[in-house]
Amino acid sequence: MINVTKTFFPPLKEYRKHLRRIWGNEWLTNRGELVQELEMKLKNRFKVPYLTLTTNGTLPIQIALKVLANGGEVITTPFSYIATTSAIIWENCTPVFVDIDPDYLTIDESTIESAITSKTTAILATHVFGNPCAIELIENIAEKHKLKVIYDAAHCFGVEYDGQSIFNYGDLSTCSFHATKIFHTGEGGAFFTQNAKLHEELFYGHNFGHKGPEEFYGVGINAKMSELQAAMGLSVLPYMEDIMEARRYVVEFYDRNLDFSRMQRLKIREKTEWNYSYYPVILESEDALLRSLKRLKDRNIYPRRYFYPSLNTVDFAGKIKMEISEDISSRILCLPLYKGLKDTDLKLIVDCI
């Protein structure tokens, strides 16, 4: 069976080596040696000033909203994973959707201003499939209207924009290290900011607000990464160059062999060093998509309708019409993309589509 992705398993021997360190330290969580080492390695890799590891990629979005959005209206994209919208609602904020750009698939920055009201506190946008939003324009709008900018950068491990890590943009960015993402710790995530004061607030927020054992900075939650998760991350990290290279090969195969007269590929924004995180194709119609899916399923190949449905259509999210996002969602398919796909599999996938 071929799925849209396949979790990378590092050699068990190397995972055991890290587990042995945990047993040696007799320390399982609360910022142990392995979590600190992984944090340091990622900080150096991305060249970011502040990074905090978390237990998944959803809690950092919630903590960010708690700290920055203040129960207000949050302008957001309908074309993302459900966590982006549900985090807004969970934090008692109101999602205000604006439509997306039909080529880049990120939030349509030209419609953000018309959605701003006196209750708007933040913009929460997703760098879709590792493709950056219109960062400079969003920054200008946010500055003009005094809004905070949070980027859901769950797909963005390794992405660079205009010469630096994409995690360096906005007030803060979050990432996911879930088993289905390019780099993983089983479950896991992180938040990034350039602002020392904000970093401090987020950091306290992810550990019950603890400022020492008996003193509290404010209300917090538990979003700490454990040593077991960090052990997986430290075992996967040395393979990232390999993984990226294998993914690049698959992406180039699709680029060369798919017939783009009848479907649309993702347009990557200029100044971007992309990470080969997903291979979406936008077919001519939902009907064409369902036919392709059927043909693939008959050969035991399961791509994923991603993102589907458009989040504005989910009943708890308001049900406002978003023409472009709904249209793209109905026709978009993410093709299998992972290290270990064989040429014969790739040929078969291309033929089915």
Ligand SMILES: *Cc1c(COP(=O)(O)O)cnc(C)c1O
């Ligand atoms: C995976 C993902 C999340 C959630 O991350 P978890 O680590 O699964 O909690 C949030 N947003 C987007 C866009 C994602 O793809």
